[in-house]
Amino acid sequence: MRPCPPPARDVPLRGAVPRDSPSHAGHEVLWCVSAVFQVWRAVGGRGPGRGRPPGWGRDHEAPGIPGPDCPVWVLLCRGGRARLREASQRGRGVIKLPAHMQGVTLPRLFDIHLPQVFREDSIVSGYRPPHSSVMDCVLSSFQMTNETVNIWSHFCQHGESHGQHLYFLWRLCVLGSRLDVLGDSYSWPLLVHMLLVCVFCFTSSCAHTFSTMSPESRHVCYFLDYGALSLYSLGCAVSYRHYVMPDSWIQSWIHQHFVTIAIGNSVLCTSLSCYSRFVELQRPQTSKVVRTAAFIIRFCFDTGPLFYRAGSGSESLSSHCYHLLFAVLTCFLFTAHLPERLAPGRFDFFGHSHQLFHVSAVMGTHFQVEGVMADMASRRSFLLGRGAAPSFLDTVAAPLVGLLLNLAVIAAFSTPLLRAPPRRARSSDTPVT
Incomplete structure (x- = not known):
């Protein structure tokens, strides 16, 4: 499988949320979680159904039932692991106990x-x-x-x-x-x-x-x-x-x-x-x-x-x-x-x-x-x-x-x-x- 190219720096991948915005960490965590949820997506597959485990494709999805849209390989690309680590560190400040x-x-x-x-x-x-x-x-x-x-x-x-x-x-x-x-x-x-x-x-x-x-x-x-x-x-x-x-x-x-x-x-x-x-x-x-x-x-x-x-x-x-x-x-x-x-x-x-x-x-x-x-x-x-x-x-x-x-x-x-x-x-x- 060919490694996917690094994302362009000038293109926002997860919506135009400023990095200094209070909700930026929450967007980072939600984006990563939504990607991880789609683990049944084909890793590196091209076209509908290619590379998916048997029984997990769109062939038995009802009309209107959402299928996988966000491949997990996005996190495995060059720099994806660093992005996941950064999002995890930022997410610690989103959900935590009060200081006292x-x-x-x-x-x-x-x-x-x-x-x-x-x-x-x-x-x-x-x-x-x-x-x-x-x-x-x-x-x-x-x-x-x-x-x-x-x-x-x-x-x-x-x-x-x-x-x-x-x-x-x-x-x-x-x-x-x-x-x-x-x-x-x-x-x-x-x-x-x-x-x-x-x-x-x-x-x-x-x-x-x-x-x-x-x-x-x-x-x-x-x-x-x-x-x-x-x-x-x-x-x-x-x-x-x-x-x-x-x-x-x-x-x-x-x-x-x-x-x-x-x-x-x-x-x-x-x-x-x-x-x-x-x-x-x-x-x-x-x-x-x-x-x-x-x-x-x-x-x-x-x-x-x-x-x-x-x-x-x-x-x-x-x-x-x-x-x-x-x-x-x-x-x-x-x-x-x-x-x-x-x-x-x-x-x-x-x-x-x-x-x-x-x-x-x-x-x-x-x-x-x-x-x-x-x-x-x-x-x-x-x-x-x-x-x-x-x-x-x-x-x-x-x-x-x-x-x-x-x-x-x-x-x-x-x-x-x-x-x-x-x-x-x-x-x-x-x-x-």
């Missing part, structure tokens, strides 16, 4: 210093103080604890397929700006799916951030996390119902009631997950089985159409297979607690199973979205010809009903905790029904 907070250092505790309710299996050190204030929780996310990677891996992007909230939020905004949202109801299931992915990632990040305020708040935070996961599962069902259903299932009973059953599934799985926290200390194995069962129920129901289409040979099959592979890996990491179980204390800050769980989950979600978008584009004429056009009730109204029902379940489990008189956490702290 930068010197604040919160203590990190060992598991023996904490009540049982705050401990994690095979994690020995790096805990945040229990009964932290809201500001303490926020500040702790900027210091190295055993939760820091969990917080930021569900919030910030660090590569095209190694982050969650900002990456998927960026894709949602681009899709919303390019698609005819009001005039084309066929795009609604994809947008609903992407929106609920963003909601789940943000809720999970907040749950990990504020889980040390008190034993009660810890349980409520994770109740909300479970509810957001159920809503994400409902979003998957909405998009699968409209784009992924096997040809022989179109207009069948399961096709017509798939979203309705998914709403009931989300309520059931949220209830099971919330209940599992009430028995976690007394019966940890039962708690783990119940919480894992909630995950498996959602997964098996949502991916039923994919298993049925396993031998169809469609263009989206590879993306769906990668999604299924990472989903199985996610479940394994959640239940096995590896590698920290093999060497307690060695993986407290980096590499423990919950961090790997987050990475595996986002990889699976990324491939899931790619598969859904491929089916959306390639099956449009067939699905619309069979009268399977999305409607407001089963794309927008259904998630709203699921949201209200899940909030009601969370409120029912949270009420006994919030009504209980405040008390200091003890080693036997657990929800009281």
Whole structure:
């Protein structure tokens, strides 16, 4: 591959923003991030589709769906690395803690210093103080604890397929700006799916951030996390119902009631997950089985159409297979607690199973979205010809009903905790029904 020539000095590459402008650093960072996001662009390819990995080209992009426009090789040109380093240095002044907070250092505790309710299996050190204030929780996310990677891996992007909230939020905004949202109801299931992915990632990040305020708040935070996961599962069902259903299932009973059953599934799985926290200390194995069962129920129901289409040979099959592979890996990491179980204390800050769980989950979600978008584009004429056009009730109204029902379940489990008189956490702290 021939090296690309250096850009002309007198031609502004990222818009006419003066270098001394206060927003110049922000433009530098946004330009670099937007370039890095397009990693599926052909490196040095010429013409549409040349040099792209199989299954990532424009051949299965729906009309109006944005494709890669900014090649990553721009950053790899002569001088590109220096520009990226300069933008990173300038970006440090854009997002940073206030000066009076930068010197604040919160203590990190060992598991023996904490009540049982705050401990994690095979994690020995790096805990945040229990009964932290809201500001303490926020500040702790900027210091190295055993939760820091969990917080930021569900919030910030660090590569095209190694982050969650900002990456998927960026894709949602681009899709919303390019698609005819009001005039084309066929795009609604994809947008609903992407929106609920963003909601789940943000809720999970907040749950990990504020889980040390008190034993009660810890349980409520994770109740909300479970509810957001159920809503994400409902979003998957909405998009699968409209784009992924096997040809022989179109207009069948399961096709017509798939979203309705998914709403009931989300309520059931949220209830099971919330209940599992009430028995976690007394019966940890039962708690783990119940919480894992909630995950498996959602997964098996949502991916039923994919298993049925396993031998169809469609263009989206590879993306769906990668999604299924990472989903199985996610479940394994959640239940096995590896590698920290093999060497307690060695993986407290980096590499423990919950961090790997987050990475595996986002990889699976990324491939899931790619598969859904491929089916959306390639099956449009067939699905619309069979009268399977999305409607407001089963794309927008259904998630709203699921949201209200899940909030009601969370409120029912949270009420006994919030009504209980405040008390200091003890080693036997657990929800009281």
